[in-house]
Amino acid sequence: MTDKKDTKEIPKEPSMVRQKELISGYFDQLATAHEDGKKVVYTFVPGNLAELLAAFDVIPVLPEINALQSGMRKLSRDYIATAEKSGHSEDVCTYVKCDLGMMEQGIGPTGKPIPEPDMLLLSYTGCFTFMKWFELLKERFPKAEVAMLHVPYQGDGVITKEMRDYTVKQLETEVVPKLEKITGKKLDRDRLKELLQRSAQAEEDLVWTWEAAKHRPSPIDGYFGGVFYIGPIFTAFRGTQEGVDYYRLLRQEVQARIDAHQGPITPHGQLNDQRFRIVVEGPPNWTSFRDFWSMFADEGAVCVASTYTRVGGLYDQGFRHDPDHAMETMADYCLGCYTNLSLPQRTKLIAKYCEEYEADGFIAHSVKSCNSFSAGQLLMLREVEKLTGVPGGFIESDLVDPRYFSAANIKNRLESYFQMLAQRKGSGSTQAVGAML
């Protein structure tokens, strides 16, 4: 259980403070990008080409990050309402509506402006909605250069030579030439190589951090805490020295907690007494992020692994950016993102997490906005149970639309689920316990 310190301010992990500084600095840089003579490219997180963009000195704008930042800052409700008033259906992805509504209001999530794009780069990886989102942005910014990188889906659970060749060809014939066009400079392949080298360094430390959750107590929360850890590598800092330094700092911090037999810091304090080790599938809710996390932490549940933290790269499954094969490695990166995996692959991966991280339970968080994640989760839940014996739980809400986060219902479900887990652990008689312990 957490050491509750509701009346005191909870100390933040140094890496969290550093992460906040990095992201804040990024938004500052963005606000003055055009004044500073920088080009701006809008692109999406999964399969983003951070190193390639950095090689051209352009700054990425990641609309999902804007949306989730708006959600965490309680701004998304108004933005979504603005988009719905202008004709967007209540049924569709709220990230999209949050982003469009934010643009209507002309201000970014941190209160600073987001510059218009010089280029729209759609790395179409693992989410059909990205394509429509991108088309909506195209309508809004008709002067922007447009590049589509179509990343084939791993329907058969493999990356074939044809898929890789197709992606590489598009990088060479579509993406690079258009970046050269907007920046007026040729791609510096040596620089790209250096950037990719730094990515691989940071990736090593991130993987070490994920795997630290195999310790008991787990020194990290691989879902709620994990979203802080992925911030730099999923956004503008892959390939940068700042990114390398951040992940080294994170690693040191986690090592210190392992040495001290400490758990992660949660909204209610340090979670040392960990009753349940949970694997989570699906993105978090951002509008009630802290409450959501508390529902786990209050029960002594620590998330030892999660799939959401792998949407920007499955580094823990062995992928590293390879500086010697720049285009091929970027293609493989895009092709290998979590949401580009088939359902059988995802199921096997979750089962592997349950086993490797010795999970007591597996929870699927189905979000209204994301069919890429959510369609099929209930079947995955059954399959994971079949494969591992680890009991699954299912909750529903949304990413950034607070109307779909029913705190009482979710809390009730989670409490019931954790009670069930406790009974199973206590009785020691079910098949699940064998897998849990």
Next chain:
Amino acid sequence: MRTPEKIAEECELIALDDRLGAVTRWREETGGHAAGHLPVYTPREVIDAAGMLPVGIVGSGEMEIIRGDAYFQSYICHLPRSVVEMGLTGRLDGLDAMVFPATCDVIRNLSGMWKLLFPEKLVHYLDVPHNHDPEVGGKFYAGELRRLAHDLSKISGVEVTDDRLHAAIERRNESRRLMRKLFDLRSDSPEKVPTAELYVLMRAGFQMAQTAHDALVREYYEAALASSRPEFDNARVIVTGSFCEQPPIGLIRTLEKAGCYIVDDDLLLGAHFILDDLPLDGDPFQTLAESWFYHSRSTPSRFVPDEVKGEYLVQLTRKRNAEGVIFAAPSFCDPALLEQPMLQAALDRAGIDHTAFKYAENNGQFHPILEQAGTFTDSIKLWSEAS
């Protein structure tokens, strides 16, 4: 000669039979194999050339969902629920393979579900090209189609040679010509070709051998042409947004009852997605691949780099001399509903009236839609005259 109504009755029995009776009969008669394909568009020529019966699977609004609901979260369209129900209740046992074309995240994930639920069946996810360079996206998609042909051949034992595929394209060209003729007749004389009839005629074709269906289309065309149905002062409208999950037939009838002549639509879009005859020379796989770029209808699941959104719909409205557009999209259909504001903006710029509602394939109450569509047609008829 049978009346169009009689032909439509026969078609409706085939089209709405969620046990795929026509497919079963075909298999019994021929001993052949069959491959299902989900919306929106799969080149049926490849299945045909592999010696198999292509069967369009578009869900079923008629069927009670007992098991399918347990596989899906609350906020999702209805189609995957009924398709899973069909699978779990043995209704699709007559299909040796299922093809899931890249349409949206739901259909994409459904392909993986199928692999988990029916491991003994061939499940093929068919990617489509969003890069429109024939040398890049075209070659990739041609490769995808070759892979499909190869997989299907393993089931049927029939190799998809260039000759076989050319012959299949030629047959499909003929079917498309017949369908275009019928669409044109509907537009010229909508009273002769009610969309509810055209719809079941098209949908029956999803379960029939092509030659048999072509014969039915020819018969219907002649019967409709010769018919003398009264012409009403209805509003000529285009229905759009229904390219994947299908509305119940009652909804189409409701629109017609509300005073709409539907003069074009994207219902069962896969059946009329390719707009022209495809060439019969060269590499047939490349031909099919490039048809995606050069001969296809605009639809939300198809990315076109330089497309001005809504332009196709505006042009179609003008070509069909339509007076308005009805957006009828399934609830929670991301492609249709995210596209809709862009299309509506284009219609607004062109001064074309439109209205919108959502449906699910199992809707049973049409009164609100009757009221809404009736108001829309009244506004077109009364206000346009007034102005």
